[in-house]
Amino acid sequence: MMAALILVFSAAAMLQFFISYCRSLIATSAKQVLSAEVKDVAGIHTRASGDDFKRIMQLLHLCPARPEDRNSVPAIGAYFSLLNFLRATLARIVPSMRAWTESERGQCAYFAAVALERRISFSRHMLAQQIDA
């Protein structure tokens, strides 16, 4: 009985902490302004939307990974999947949840675009180093 209670409470708490942690990762990149070049490549015209996420992630995987991204990009990928799940299930019943998941998905796409910008400049830096060598 005790173990079952601990299991249920821990699973709920894990979900809550995971969402807050992912939002803290997103918040640190939200202040960064995207260059016009990356906006163009990522297809972001006015605001990033959740539908851009998949395409930006595909572009992200084409660039060499930076060691600093090893944790944050997969975590946001998992968070995006969770949001998609909520959008397909709970958000159909609760309309306010739909608006929230859409906004969060857009922020995930913006986070991925910021990571793409960092990776592009990292690739350029590596290329410049190779040319110099």
Added chain:
Amino acid sequence: MLGPTQFLVWSLGILLEATVLVCAAARHSFRRYFFLNLYMGTTLLVEISRFQIVRSFGFSSQEFAYFYYYSDALLTILLYFVLISLYALVFDEMNAGSHVRLGAVLLLAGTALFSYAVIYQSSGKILSRFMIELSQNLYFVGLVLTFVLWGAILKLRETRTRVIQFVLSLGVYFSAFAATYALRNLFPNLDWPRTYLVPAIGFLLPLAWAHAFWRVPEEARLAPARLAVVPR
């Protein structure tokens, strides 16, 4: 003996734990977050020792099982000190450090006594069952303490991004382990939580802490109310 996947997972874990220490030292944050680094250093030593024991006695040996559970309980207790140090950081301006320390020590002693009492009444194999029960309860109490700390962060409007990320990652870690141990307590014959889930969860803390030390500057600030699942 260890298979190639297990060997890879183990080596990756050891490498990540060493990375946290290197990142903390490189960002001049070793002393400021001393207990976090002490925990990571001890985890590194424990992981190397476990690796040696598996090589000598095997993965299914009693020696490994005993060392695993005892070192796990020791590491969890050390993680309590990490949590206390984070409490001290958050409550720094309120001069409530001594109350926080006393409360945490009492809670730790109480959890150990409670676990011992429960097992003493119910089992002949007292040591091994005591360790699983103790670990489950320690992780759960750790989770409750982290929950309270997160509530305090929201209430006191703590804005240091690093502290917030340390607390949230600890919350994920404690809750994931408490759930895993509860699952093992409910279904003792289930093998996959021990084989796959535990090593995967073990990566969470070093990855999150290495990221916080390396990517988040000490002076970075964040509005915690924006992070709450239920808007405040």
